[in-house]
Amino acid sequence: MQEKLSSIDRKILRLLQHNADLSAAEIAERVELSQSPCWRRINRMQEEGLIERKVALLNHKLLGFSITVFVDIKLSAHGRSNLDEFEKAIVGYPEVLECHTMAGSSDYLLKVIAKDIDSYERFLRDHLLQRPHVQEAHSNIAMSEVKRTTELPLD
Amino acid sequence: MQEKLSSIDRKILRLLQHNADLSAAEIAERVELSQSPCWRRINRMQEEGLIERKVALLNHKLLGFSITVFVDIKLSAHGRSNLDEFEKAIVGYPEVLECHTMAGSSDYLLKVIAKDIDSYERFLRDHLLQRPHVQEAHSNIAMSEVKRTTELPLD
DNA sequence: TTTGAAACACGGACCAA
DNA sequence: TTGGTCCGTGTTTCAAA
Numbered sequence: 001m002q003e004k005l006s007s008i009d010r011k012i013l014r015l016l017q018h019n020a021d022l023s024a025a026e027i028a029e030r031v032e033l034s035q036s037p038c039w040r041r042i043n044r045m046q047e048e049g050l051i052e053r054k055v056a057l058l059n060h061k062l063l064g065f066s067i068t069v070f071v072d073i074k075l076s077a078h079g080r081s082n083l084d085e086f087e088k089a090i091v092g093y094p095e096v097l098e099c100h101t102m103a104g105s106s107d108y109l110l111k112v113i114a115k116d117i118d119s120y121e122r123f124l125r126d127h128l129l130q131r132p133h134v135q136e137a138h139s140n141i142a143m144s145e146v147k148r149t150t151e152l153p154l155d
Numbered sequence: 156m157q158e159k160l161s162s163i164d165r166k167i168l169r170l171l172q173h174n175a176d177l178s179a180a181e182i183a184e185r186v187e188l189s190q191s192p193c194w195r196r197i198n199r200m201q202e203e204g205l206i207e208r209k210v211a212l213l214n215h216k217l218l219g220f221s222i223t224v225f226v227d228i229k230l231s232a233h234g235r236s237n238l239d240e241f242e243k244a245i246v247g248y249p250e251v252l253e254c255h256t257m258a259g260s261s262d263y264l265l266k267v268i269a270k271d272i273d274s275y276e277r278f279l280r281d282h283l284l285q286r287p288h289v290q291e292a293h294s295n296i297a298m299s300e301v302k303r304t305t306e307l308p309l310d
Numbered sequence: 311t312t313t314g315a316a317a318c319a320c321g322g323a324c325c326a327a
Numbered sequence: 328t329t330g331g332t333c334c335g336t337g338t339t340t341c342a343a344a
Contacts, residue, residue, distance in 0.1 A: 005218075016211035020175055023338065034311065039340075052214050056171035057207045058307055063160075065307060068255065070225070070264060087301045094308035100223060100297035109225060109297060113307065142255035142264060146242045150305060152213055152220060152268065153249035178319060192330050194321070311344105318339070326331075 008033065010154045012041060013050070017151045020054040057150070064115050067141055071128070072106040074136040080107065082133070089131055095123055106138075117141075163188065165309045167196060168205070172306045175209040212305070219270050222296055226283070227261040229291040235262065237288070244286055250278055261293075272296075 005013075011031045015022055028038035045051050060068075075086065090099045090110065098111040110128075114120035120139075128137060160168075166186045170177055177185075183193035200206050215221075230241065245254045245265065253266040265283075269275035275294075283292060 013211070013213060017213055018210065020209040020211045024340090025338075035339090036313095036341080037311070043340095048217070049214050050217050052212045054175040054209060054211050055173065055305055056168070056175045056209050057305055058168060058172055059204050059207050060307065062203070062205050063307060063309070070255075091302045094306070096302060097305070097307075098303050099301035100225075101299045101301060103296045103298050106295070108301070109295065140261070140264065141258040143258050144256045146254035146256060146263070147246045147251060148253050150210055150212055150252070151249070152215065152218060152252075154218070179321090180319070189331055190319090191321075191332080194319095195329090198321090313342105313344080315342090316340090318337105320335105320337080322333105322335090324331100324333085327329085 005154075009041060009045065012038070013045070014151075014154050016042070016051065016054075060113070060145075065113050066116055067114055067120060067143070068145075069112045069114065069120055070140040070142065071108075071110040071112055071124075072102075072136070072138040072140070073108040073110060073128075073134060074105070075107050076133045076135045078133055080133075086131055086133065093123075093127065160309075164196060164200065167193070168200065169306075169309050171197070171206065171209075215268070215300075220268050221271055222269055222275060222298070223300070224267045224269065224275055225295040225297065226263075226265040226267055226279075227257075227291070227293040227295070228263040228265060228283075228289060229260070230262050231288045231290045233288060235288075241286055241288065248278075248282065 008031050012027055015027055015030060024039040024042060025035050027042070028035045031038065033041075042051070060066075075083075086108075087099070090096055090108075095112050095114060096110050097113055098109075100109045101107065102109050112120065112123065114123060124137065124139065128134065163186050167182055170182050170185060179194040179197060180190050182197070183190045186193065197206070230238075241263075242254070245251055245263075250267050250269060251265050252268055253264075255264045256262065257264050267275065267278065269278060279292065279294065283289065
């Protein structure tokens with residue numbers, strides 16, 4: 001699974017995951033390479049899937065999303081033999097930004113974003129808790145954000 | 156805090172948060188606008204901070220990050236009167252991708268990424284638990300990812 | 311690795327509704 | 328104020344040396 005990355009490739013990735021607006025030329029300069037070979041490396045890493053995509057990150061607050069909720073979900077024994085149905089539904093909810101399967105007491109951890117507590121509760125009551133086999137759902141409400149990044153630590 | 160967004164602006168944001176490689180011209184086409192006015196809107200939204208930045212998202216697995224850990228942290232009463240010191244340290248750790256202050260029993264929820272359990276435990280023991288005033292730290296290990304997106308639901 | 315040419319994107323000036 | 332057209336400049340992409 002792990003790739004052997006040259007130190008130049010790592011530098012390129014570090015730059016791009018911080019600012020995807022950098023042109024191939026700017027990156028080339030910073031990694032002390034010339035334009036074309038640098039461009040080829042970026043391209044290769046995109047084709048290999050190392051670079052999954054480039055996206056714009058939006059400001060939660062300015063768009064009115066004031067809370068993030070981490071929800072621990074436990075399924076009934078029966079539900080656990082039929083995870084696909086639950087997972088498909090989860091992937092389809094745009095308010096669910098992340099869903100992880102967990103080792104330990106919960107089955108899933110969801111990260112859900114909402115405009116306010118009321119709209120979160122509506123989502124919980126009308127959608128999440130309506131899924132069959134959901135036995136427990138504990139909502140942990142995040143009030144403020146100390147840090148948020150998508151940058152992986154590339155040593 | 157909330158902005159009044161036109162439906163065109165929302166469309167543009169929806170496109171850009173899905174794929175930041177789209178040129179102003181391509182976006183213009185999709186939102187039925189011509190190039191310049193579309194470009195101006197994008198620019199405006201960047202200046203307003205609605206669009207925070209553009210980044211490349213990298214593939215965790217291919218880079219060898221096999222686990223994500225959600226850590227609940229409780230500080231001692233004394234530590235709670237001095238949160239800044241803790242938060243500054245947290246922001247400086249590249250393996251901590253997110254840190255939220257929580258309503259409820261924990262003080263912080265951290266999302267930490269690591270190559271394997273061993274390297275996570277080293278980080279926990281040698282860094283996190285070394286911070287003064289950390290009273291409890293519960294690690295919840297995520298095993299697989301059902302969903303991960305940075306796209307906000309813009310209705 | 312460098313050069314260069316064709317295609318394309320950016321961002322300004324300016325006009326119309 | 329918001330949209331549209333035109334166009335010079337710079338950037339990207341990719342082939343050929």
